[in-house]
Amino acid sequence: MAGRGTVDFGYRYRAGWHVLVGAVAIPLAVAIAADVTLALGQRLLALSTLAIIIAWYAVAAPQAMENRDERWGTAYFAALAVAFPLLLAIAPMSGVLMFALCPQLFVMIARWRVRLPLLLLLYAELAWAMLAPVGISRYTLTMAGVTVLVPMTVTILVGAYLTGIREQNRKRAALIEELTRTRAALERAGHEAGVHAERERLAAEIHDTLAQGFTSILMLTQAARTTLLRDTTAADNQLDILEKTARENLAEARSLIAARVPADLTGRSLADALDRLAARHTRDTGTHVDVSITGERTAAPTGTDIALLRTAQEALANITKHADATTVRIELHHDHGCTTLAVTDDGQGFDPATVQGGYGLDGIRTRATALDGTCTVRSAPGQGSTVRVELPTTPAEQATRSPCPAREPHPAPDDH
Known part of the structure; x- marks a missing residue:
């Protein structure tokens, strides 16, 4: 649900819907309480009905908005279809609740086959509340048409527009989430490829430097062992070469660890490094x-x-x-x-x-x-x-x- 909250306008700004309900219900309650044309009992009944509607909103609206469960939204408006005309019958001014109910309808219910009947029912109840006290005539029908049909048409058009934007934003958010996952996967793949490439590089460096150096040390050690007893001078020279080879190998190892230029190239040109390499190879192998x-x-x-x-x-x-x-x-x-x-x-x-x-x-x-x-x-x-x-x-x-x-x-x- 947290992930949906980052992309769903109705969820992210649900506090705004609560403010809208309060902004409509509180002035309406004050107006009903101050309406001297209504008897005290009528005012109390109207205020009680309004309180029930607000309480029902507090129970059903969070479930419908946060969980996007249309069953809660349908139940909420089905109950309103009973309570709203009762409130209108007592206090016709309660029609201002439509300013809060219509936006709620488009947030709580996504399917038009459910939205449209409920919307028509609410506006039909509003039209009945306007016509019932004065009767039906050409003038009252015209006024009801202007007062009810025009706002209803605008509500449907605006609702369709907002629904399209909301759906587009939801798809865009889903695409962004997919791209984020893909980018994370690519970053992991890139990291793994980098690790693999670095391992391959180090393996090649070790093969071309340390492994070759150890091979030379092994060959020199075997040669020194064969001449140690019969010719100590020759063996001593071979041990000197062995020591130099070991030092050179150590220098290469340090260069690899520090990721520096090879020892033979440090402070030297490639030509000098090749000369040193050739001399060392001739010294170590006799070739x-x-x-x-x-x-x-x-x-x-x-x-x-x-x-x-x-x-x-x-x-x-x-x-x-x-x-x-x-x-x-x-x-x-x-x-x-x-x-x-x-x-x-x-x-x-x-x-x-x-x-x-x-x-x-x-x-x-x-x-x-x-x-x-x-x-x-x-x-x-x-x-x-x-x-x-x-x-x-x-x-x-x-x-x-x-x-x-x-x-x-x-x-x-x-x-x-």
């Missing part, structure tokens, strides 16, 4: 990594550099785990507002069509797509592989989704 940078660098969003660095990290991690390569080359090319990163190895290669989904290549593709770029993988068994990502480097080009110009990667080195 030589060359870095080639061509073209003139233009301003690029930080997100572009992060995506390219993560692409290189993931490509090198995949090479370590699967390629069995001896040489790797990282090419970074700037041209026409686009940046192209290609990571090529001379390893055993693979069939890209058979690679299952995961956080590796799928993560690279997702990052590239999110920045309106492209990712292509070229490989074949025994022929090495190339992972190539092209990204627009300016916000304007990202906004307009301008494609990067095609550029073939340098052929993979051949050691077969």
